[in-house]
Amino acid sequence: MSERKRSGKVSRRITAEAIAEKLGVSAMTVSRALNGRPNVNRKTREKVLSAARKYGYTPNHIARSLALRKTETIGVVVPEISHSFFPEVIRGIEDAVYSAGYHLILTSTAEDVNREQDAIMTLQSKRVDGLLISTAQTVTDHSMYEETIRQGVPIVFFDRVVQNIGATCVSIDDEDCCARITEHMIGHGYHSIAHLSGPPTVSIGKGRMKGYKKALARHNMKVRPELIVQSGFHEKGGYVAMERLLQLSPRERPDAVVAVNDPAAFGAIKAIQEHRLRIPQDIAIVGMTDDIRAELALSPLTTIRQPAYEIGKSAAEALIEEIEERAKPGRKIIVQTELTVRKSCGCV
Amino acid sequence: MSERKRSGKVSRRITAEAIAEKLGVSAMTVSRALNGRPNVNRKTREKVLSAARKYGYTPNHIARSLALRKTETIGVVVPEISHSFFPEVIRGIEDAVYSAGYHLILTSTAEDVNREQDAIMTLQSKRVDGLLISTAQTVTDHSMYEETIRQGVPIVFFDRVVQNIGATCVSIDDEDCCARITEHMIGHGYHSIAHLSGPPTVSIGKGRMKGYKKALARHNMKVRPELIVQSGFHEKGGYVAMERLLQLSPRERPDAVVAVNDPAAFGAIKAIQEHRLRIPQDIAIVGMTDDIRAELALSPLTTIRQPAYEIGKSAAEALIEEIEERAKPGRKIIVQTELTVRKSCGCV
């Protein structure tokens, strides 16, 4: 119908105030009606609602946030988005956040400390009600997290967590997982088991390493330092690390490999194949994370399924509980995992 | 040091005004100093900057947005996040958005029209500066998009685009892609080529169907309606659709299948294998999209690589150009694709 106001640059949106004026009521009444407050006459409410529809009114959430000091938005900080794990986590976050009426600002740090700091800063500027963080690999200084929490902005860490600073952490039990899968190998008779380890600065790397050693210890097997090689979390690192293991003399060479995660395992598999060795006959290998490709690999990878979706969902739910003060921070939430036996371990 | 003010519930953040007071200057001077305006004494600026650091000041972006009527935030609406395509698109978006100093609110619609409407509404409420949308499959009513644009909020569609409503669209040339891969099959001697098609309501489905038919026409091959089965975009649909094709008598049965995308192709592959037919000897098959799993499948899938990252990046860049009025809306941006020949087509 009416399509004027092309005059200025900005075709300014209609405000609650303007609607109030047209109806001859106050802005407050409009606000109350729109927000479904009880103390407003039924007829008045209907008038307001229909006028709002008619003029295509959309409440200005920015102004609302300013007045209420609450944005109903949470900031998400992830180290990367390519790896199939995080999209699935984000899906879980999105679902939880959506059903609680919140929104999600997504930032990815590319594993870069500075970018992570930057992200946390701007998210604070945007006054998100809380933060969901999976730390970049190289982060060692936690003062920014602590400062954020002190400012009253709750943080929930997920997957790559930071413990003992009072923030809730959601993750799998890395130590237990890695111990389990290592014991699975021990139980099937492998006796020279190597570990491709993650960065020792990240809790995941630390925990899994510990689990690996614990499993060996439980079965009175010696930890042989030459069988522990740092691979990091990516395919390339897995490849390089495995190459190093393959330099060992056939006598010293491991008969099984426990990789810190699936991508590292894929890299290792590539190296093993290039050496014309068979999986699992010559060298068995297992991963952790259940990458989407694990099932499809030439020798389907035995791994620990890490329920990415659930991690995201639990983390988001935990954060929202804390934002709404229905729960206290500093909890430790463990998400259950599952051993998925395929062919690469030679146990089936 | 000082850690009081635990009194009220909210430990209120420090404001520019408060800093001004402590320094005995006006709030404006603080604002100017913090925003790097030229008209401020060097010594004053330094005083302000150090005070800001000292008190842990973070500018309130919400208040700023309200005053400036600009949020430096763009809304992203995707139909889903599991499918490996969208995470990669989002990565592209994130990169572009980050380097332009914007942020990204992510919403996913689970292919649900209502949820999409909902998302667009709330994103408008949050006064995002622009919208990046890939439509849900079932959307047929475009009035909401048009209304949004009329309100002055630019939209750029990507992948699943909506043409002719004045919004910029970023996508591959579906018709051309599908024609190319179909001709690839024709060129290698297949003469009974089926098509597992997408939903005809989505531009992708339409375009690829058209390309398929065009390729046949160019080579004087008849379109046989029984060889066109609607599969939708997912694995399950591909499986069901392929089952139908496999019900045909061996004489009528296709010797090649062009699937609308890789997931549909995976479903079809499963059906073919269950019938104990070999790929590509008995039935060749190709997909489109280059799903991460395509390379790893038992019979690696020939497909059209769709540069997800570039799509996301171009779309975000285009949107930001329009937000900043450096470009006009209504453009049509085509991202180049690449035929990736693997084993499933039997051509190597």
Added chain:
DNA sequence: TTGTACGCGTTATCAA
């Protein structure tokens, strides 16, 4: 170079 007044659009509070 610095300061004052006002507006951005909403909601809380208190009074009517």
Added chain:
DNA sequence: TTGATAACGCGTACAA
């Protein structure tokens, strides 16, 4: 049930 006023924290436009 409704309204007036003030606040949320910042930036623009002007004046000093």
